Amino acid sequence: MARILIVGAGIVGLSVARAALRRGHAVTLIEQGEVPNPHAASHDQHRMIRMHYGAAEGYTRMVGQAFAAWETLWQEIGARHFADCGALAISASPGDYADATLAVFRRLDVPHEVLGAAEIERLCPHLRLPLTARGLLARPGGPLFADRILDDLARLVTRGGAAIMTRTQAVAVDETAGSVTTADGRVLAGDFVVVAAGAWLSGLLPSEYGTLPVFRQTLCYVEPPPVYRESWAAGPAIVVLGERNVYALPPLAGTGLKFGSGGRRRPGTPAEGFDEDLEQGRRVIDDFGPYLRDAQDYRPLRMQVGYYVMDDTRRFALHQARRRLVVTNCDGQMFKFGPLIGEHIMAAWDGETSFAELASWGAGSVAT
């Protein structure tokens, strides 16, 4: 049995804790906020999981593995915090994200349907599409109910015997000793330290990670026009709309309809805070452009702000040095992989794979 210290109790930290406990290790989680922390990137009503991953074949394979990993969690917690409403990516021109995804689906035999513009509009009467548009619908896909998952994971690992230190900031990690120093001067002794500090990593390890590219992403909960309320609730999640880098999560299981837009991402760190003008919500809605019927009748209800690390490689980074593993570059993509990555990290610690293999897998280089 090893002593596993985990800095950060977002989806990654909690998932590593669960995997470590399942393998019989002793776990201490160190979290600067509450658990879960409403400011963590992992915390929101929903996060999307879908097979669509553009041309990234390795990550497409990983999503298949991720679905299987979620199934084991649902069994363990006795709840299924996922709605399989299907996920739909819309292609407006050859070579765009949805089109690249289709090529990968065909190569990997991922089950899917290709829909014409009229079929898409029957499924999603809230959308208005050019005649040439094609839809790529795949199941399973849809919202993971993120805040409920974090709550249940926190309960699960607490029941499993993890020590959870809330409102405790880690200020240093000794990779040789395997220890963590907290802001109040305690030195916690461990055998293996996993750093899953999200957008705050550069503050904890400034000499190595001080220049990380950190982004602020704003989402908007919206009220659709009454005529489209039912169709949004009955329709699929939207992965992308042609050249518009936008997505939508349907209002299921008591959650709200949420719109996201890549155009509302900009460099920024958590020190800027988590407030956003509701006016910005109008911009998020406008980013859906001509594809949204009656766009002017949508009303922004609430803004949701989160931060994550994302460099140009768009690949998850799992850096191991002696007794320390840093998980970073989680991008706007890691939630769906939480339970899977937790299991893979602990498999590497237990010697079932090497840390080099872990890093290569995390970077999306899965061959089989």
Ligand SMILES: Cc1cc2nc3c(=O)[nH]c(=O)nc-3n(C[C@H](O)[C@H](O)[C@H](O)COP(=O)(O)OP(=O)(O)OC[C@H]3O[C@@H](n4cnc5c(N)ncnc54)[C@H](O)[C@@H]3O)c2cc1C
């Ligand atoms: C707006 C937005 C939309 C997204 N959409 C999706 C999506 O649809 N699908 C998807 O799969 N992914 C999505 N993501 C990405 C995903 O949410 C993140 O990649 C993932 O949640 C990162 O998890 P994490 O545990 O690494 O980090 P976080 O959830 O940020 O957790 C890090 C934790 O570490 C704690 N911490 C930091 N430093 C310290 C310290 N020194 N001491 C103690 N505690 C510390 C923090 O308080 C925090 O609780 C989205 C992210 C955002 C922000």
